[in-house]
Amino acid sequence: MQILVVEDDNRISNFLVKGLMECGYLVTLCKNAEDVLKQYINIEWDLIILDIMLADMDGVQLLQALRYKKVYTPVLMLSALNSVQDKISALDYGADDYLTKPFHFDELISRIRALTRRRQYEQLETPTAELQFGQLYINLEQYKVTLAGEPVELSPREYKLLIYLAENVGKTVTRIQILNAVWGITFENHTNVVDVYISYLRSKIEKGEKYIFTVKGVGYMFKG
Numbered sequence: 629m630q631i632l633v634v635e636d637d638n639r640i641s642n643f644l645v646k647g648l649m650e651c652g653y654l655v656t657l658c659k660n661a662e663d664v665l666k667q668y669i670n671i672e673w674d675l676i677i678l679d680i681m682l683a684d685m686d687g688v689q690l691l692q693a694l695r696y697k698k699v700y701t702p703v704l705m706l707s708a709l710n711s712v713q714d715k716i717s718a719l720d721y722g723a724d725d726y727l728t729k730p731f732h733f734d735e736l737i738s739r740i741r742a743l744t745r746r747r748q749y750e751q752l753e754t755p756t757a758e759l760q761f762g763q764l765y766i767n768l769e770q771y772k773v774t775l776a777g778e779p780v781e782l783s784p785r786e787y788k789l790l791i792y793l794a795e796n797v798g799k800t801v802t803r804i805q806i807l808n809a810v811w812g813i814t815f816e817n818h819t820n821v822v823d824v825y826i827s828y829l830r831s832k833i834e835k836g837e838k839y840i841f842t843v844k845g846v847g848y849m850f851k852g
Contacts, residue, residue, distance in 0.1 A: 629652070629653045629654060629674050629675070629744065630653075630654050630656070630671075630672070630673050630674045630675075630805060631648060631653050631654065631655050631656070631673065631674060631675045631676070631677060631740075632655075632656050632658060632664070632668055632671075632673045632675075632676045632677070633645060633648070633655055633656070633657050633658070633677045634658050634659075634660075634661070634664055634676065634677065634678045634679060634682065634687070634690070635657070635659065635677070635679040635706070636659045636660060636679065636682055636683055637679070640679070640706075640729075641657055641659070644677065645657055647733050647736075651737060653740075654804065654805065654808045656668070656802070656804065660682060660683060660684050660685075661682050661684050661685035661687075661689070661690040661693075662684055662685070664690060664694075665690075665693060665694075665697075667845060667846055668846075669694070669697060669699060670799075670800045670843070670846075671799070671800050671801070671802060671805075671846070671847075672701075672796065672799045672800075672801075673701045674701070674702075674744050675701065675702050675703075675704060675740060675743055675744055676694075676701050676702070676703045676704070677703075677704050677706060678690065678691060678703055678704070678705055678706065678723075679705075679706045679707070680705055680706065680707035680709060680714075680718065681707065681708070687705060687707070687718075688705075688717065688718055688721050691703055691705070691718070691721050691722050691723060692721050692722065694722070695721070695722040702724045702725075702743040702744065703722065703723050703724050703725075704723070704724065704725045704726075704727060704736075704739060704740065704743060705718045705723040705725070705726045705727070706727055706729060706731075707726065707727075707728060707729065708728070708729045709728075710728040724743055725739050725742075725743060727739060757769050759794050759795075760852075761794070761797070761839060761851075761852035762837050762839075762852065763775055763776040763777075763837060764833055764837075764839065766790070766791070766794060768791070771787065773787065773790065773833070775832075775833055775835060776835070780832050780833060781832070782829075782832065783828075785810065785811075785825060786825060786828055786829050786832070788809075788810050789806070789810050789825050789826070789829055790829055790833070792806065792809045792810055793806075793829075793839075793840065793848065793850035794850055794852075796850065797850050797851065797852050798849070798850075798851060798852075799849065800843045800846055800847055800848070800849045801847050801848060801849070802846055802847040803822045803823075803847050803848075805847065806822050806847065806848070807819070807821075807822060810822075810825075822847075826840060826848060838851075839851060839852070
């Protein structure tokens, strides 16, 4: 579960990030609206937790910008404003839920589960047994990869990386998302292992046709 937290209060953001990660969520923290629109708007999030009181642009304005740019990720608004009109305004502008500060963490988790339940059900559907991108063919049942009819020898980690990228075709995935999905690591820790394995994979599957594209400053995108 990939969650983007947009919160500029250090005390609250630390509380949220620590608590959500302890619950098994992969969390990315962003402290201002400008960075959301520049760096994170093209990433496929499962949920955005958005504080309404941000320094550069308030949360409702950011929410409007996201919806205008056709970002339909579920958004949970956090706010110290608790009037009925404040809640109605946020919901009318595209928020999916509204939680007033201070709140119990268990209630936050319950609301997260409710907002993401449909996506979780979709992920339980039986995956496609075969994937094909140009001359690249992946058989998920037999764990085989071929390129122009010739077998491609991949290590288990390279294969897992390829599958993760291919299943997210057309979507930008961050290095942290890749680390979590392929290595089970929930923080970057200044490691370059993702870039190294991307290089390994490129050398094996890109024999004339390019599949893995670098998204500068963010991560990678697989295109078929």
